[in-house]
Amino acid sequence: MPKMKTNSAAKKRVRVTGSGKLMHAGSAMRHNLEHKSARKRRALKADGVLATAQSKNMKQLLGR
DSSP states (O other), X not given: OOOOOOOHHHHHHEEEOTXXXXXXXXXXXXXXXXXXXXXXXXXXXXXXXXXXXXXXXXXXXXXX
């Protein structure tokens, strides 16, 4: 039986922490940053934890 392939699109979008949680980069940081406050930009820079329901599907795509 061949090895399971991980989904390349999924592995580019999330990273797995040591405890097994999935972290994702938020949206709204690509362009139009001039009118956003420095506080908002700093807050958006941080990675977020993926929701439990979504992380179950993502882990399946990642082969974990």
